Amino acid sequence: MSIENKEFKPKIVAFCCNWCSYAGADLAGSSRLAYPADVKIIRVPCSCRVNPMFILRAFEKGADGVILCGCHPGDCHYSTGNYYTRRRMSLLFSMLDYIGVENGRTRVEWVSAAEGVKFSTTMNDFAKTIHSLGENVRLGDIRCKN
Amino acid sequence: MIQDDIKKISGVNPYKCMKCGKCSASCPSFNEMDIKPHQFVSYVLNDDIDALLKSESIKQCLSCFACVERCPRDVKPGNLIDTVRQMVVRKRGAELLSPEEVTQLLDPELPQQLLVSAFRRYRR
């Protein structure tokens, strides 16, 4: 980001599971359902592959929001992965909230391969929330700011 | 809204009903009722509460709870009837005992159920 650019361009990292949410994002694309370009997707085999460390690292490196998308409960390709995600993230998010990363900056959503519309509206809504929260200052490594 | 009150007080979700008729099949007062137990559910769904308040059924129900016991969908129409009866009783507030009087009338011999329904009556 150039310094002259005063407009806030949030950095949003989206982790999508390969089987449902990544395919949902593909469907949003092929249906031409727009969402902000601030959202960048990282493909993981299952939402349960997302280590809390990845999310902390994203915030450390200057991300303003992190969203995690997986299959709907009961539909996980690996049977139970998203249940682990749900538990792990509720713990992580409450800890992040405690140390000052607002709850709005983190989110878990269930998006199936058929829910292109849901993927797009979710991303629009999440980006809007991040816009209203502004730049994330907590956890950021100042060495990354130059 | 009165429909919501009924749902809240009775704890009944009328949408769970699959219209099997087990309640009416189990009801010993079926023939004396103008609105049958299974119909109570659809009356609540259709928000036709006035008809329920005026119905003969709320006087004829024996509160045997056979319908509550046997309902396969956990709808419990007996609780609905009981609730509507409560509504009618509450409307006639003046005829009621005051809460203070209730405690004076307490008797260890009294059935628990009577006590519970007395308290329910005075909750508002």
Add this chain to the structure above:
Amino acid sequence: MQRIGVFVCHCGSNIAATVDVERVAQYALLEPGVVHAEDYQYMCSEAGQMKIIEAVKEKNLTGIVVCSCSPRMHETTFRNAAKRAGINPYMVEIANIREHCSWIHKDKEEGTEKAVILARAAIAKVNLNTPLVPGESRVTKRALIIGGGIAGIQTALDIADAGYEVDIVEKTPSIGGRMSQLDKTFPTLDCSACILTPKMVDAAAHEKINIYTYSEVDKVSGFVGDFTVDIRKKARSIDMDKCTGCGVCSEKCPMKKIPSEFNRGLGNRSAIYTPFAQAIPNVPVIDRENCIKFKTGKCGLCSTVCQAGAIDYEQEDEIISEKYGAIVVATGFDTIKLDDFDEYAYNQSKDVITSLELERVMNAAGPTKGHLERLSDGKHPEEIVFIQCVGSRDVTCRGKEYCSKVCCMYTAKHAMLIRDKYPDVNVTVFYIDVRTPGKNFDEFYRRAVEEYNVNYVKGQVGKVAPMENGKLLVQGVDLLDNRQILKEADMVVLATAIEPEAGVRKIATMLTASIDTNDFLTEAHPKLRPVESPTAGVFLSGVCQGPKDIPETVAQAGAAAVKAIGLLAKDKLLTNPCTAQADELLCNGCSTCANVCPYGAIAYEEKEINDHGIRETRRVAAVNTALCQGCGACTVTCPSGAMDLQGFSNRQILAEVDAICR
């Protein structure tokens, strides 16, 4: 350091219209490790792939990034191209700049900027990619079928006909299952035994099929292609090789008053018995709990009368261990217990029976020799009431939430058969809904009403009360007429809900196959993989997966067989190389990862570890790559960070995060 080539696809104008592909290629060249970048009209075309292959050869590339459509579309294409170019297929990463970028962002500046970042993330990942090689595991060309009902028999026949060895393990003394207990089958009304017995004989005679009756699965280890199973052959107390099946022993056995399981307790059997006349194998079993010889030590009559000398009171359970490539579960169902349904007086009156009991009553080989009569006094009934959905569609703790699926049809069948044979009997059916989807099914039900004048009443029965005159007072409701009905019935038949056979949970645990809250086995995908368990190499056949009738069971049995054959036909299995791997130096053997693994892929071994010069034996996790499906649940749960997932390693994902947030 990797030598990476970046290939940006125009996808005609699909990408090029909103992304400046040339600029993406230019920016990519600035990234670490990138030594080549180009853009082209259609990267996935043969010409496009040739460009990749040439660049690999010219520039000695070690990694490839393709900026194109979704990896779900062409990842395999580009991996194959890499293979053709002579580098490991797993050194390819795709940056999805079509579905996730050009198609959704109208502003070219914005789109290009995002495409550059997506490319950057893919490049960062490839920098850390390592060549991965799919593992190989061998396939034992033998299948195990658990359960010898129609599902198991059909699956076994189909697999055996394809030329593979099959073992059937059946816990009762004979194969045949529930279908052998049925009298007639809907909607054709052909006799169940007449169509089942030939199949049982075929299975027994098949040179590739080996049947273990009166046996149970004790232990399962191993994985797809290479299972080891311990089978417990329960002591039959008969030498199967010597027995001629003459039946004299059962005839002479003095202990004759034991309720027959086959007749659902409506008739009796002796302590030494074959469950039914057409049993396969036709070899009796001594029921040791009821046998006088085993209880008191006296008697031994069967041994005296057996001319073949086949009786062996000393026989013990035998455990055989066998290897299998595939396992098919076909454990079937039972009807639920009716103890909680007091209102139907099932435990009070002999004339209130379940539909499965009625099958035995109607059957010529049953307790009444096929005569329809009241079990209390043997009188001919005049009024019969059928009650549907007894325990089905019931969310309370008494019943089952699901629809048992077969009851509407068999009740129509029973009603029709009774009206056909005994036109003087009145038949009333109380139903909630009549559900008859299926070929010729609704026609069948309508025939029961229109031709056989069965009285269908929309409503339920609230109470069945035995009366002093021996009849049953049935109080039900007719919802369409809004009136209560009181009927004096001679018999009441309950369409009792079905549930999975009791032992299935134990079997599922041994197989690490998942099971739902109703104890039905879960399929790998409810629509697209309906006969496979999520556990590789385990297949599902029949009602163990969900309620179904005979045609559906046979169809599923065939499908399960085909899936098993597809597995057995392979000499070796290629496994997904993106599997978890434990760092033995970091692992502390805590078992946390094994607990979260849905596939039972993690075991522990005592291993000598050289930890920076210190040699010691430690308990460490070992991932079985043939079983691991690569979900990554273990990698996150590991408290010491010893677990990592190949192809999606912590470092790779962190590099992507860094590249995006840069």
